Amino acid sequence: MINDSMPPSTMRHIVFIETCTRSDDHRWRLAQTIAVEGDRTDAAARAWELALTYLPDEIRPEIRGDASAGRKVFRVSDGSWLVEVWSALRRVMVRINTAEQVHDEKYTR
Numbered sequence: 001m002i003n004d005s006m007p008p009s010t011m012r013h014i015v016f017i018e019t020c021t022r023s024d025d026h027r028w029r030l031a032q033t034i035a036v037e038g039d040r041t042d043a044a045a046r047a048w049e050l051a052l053t054y055l056p057d058e059i060r061p062e063i064r065g066d067a068s069a070g071r072k073v074f075r076v077s078d079g080s081w082l083v084e085v086w087s088a089l090r091r092v093m094v095r096i097n098t099a100e101q102v103h104d105e106k107y108t109r
Contacts, residue, residue: 013043
């Protein structure tokens with residue numbers, strides 16, 4: 001059992017986005033975290049919205065004018081999505097997940 005060190009009133013729901021940086025060996029990097037006002041349902045709704053609209057940095061410069069990225073969205077579990085986004089030149093895999101922040105420890109020297 002996880003012992004939540006933060007009182008429930010201070011827990012934050014977040015959405016985090018990871019992108020696959022190299023398709024040959026599937027290295028992932030954290031691209032963005034987004035704090036969500038509200039509860040788990042609100043975080044899941046925001047994750048779904050991002051699964052349908054998020055453009056990775058690698059694809060963004062290639063989408064101009066009337067062009068749009070191709071996209072496949074797969075539900076991994078409630079609040080978690082695997083998204084394949086592509087342009088004419090490349091494909092990028094994106095993971096979008098929801099989480100509760102349950103611990104926050106400040107850096108001290």
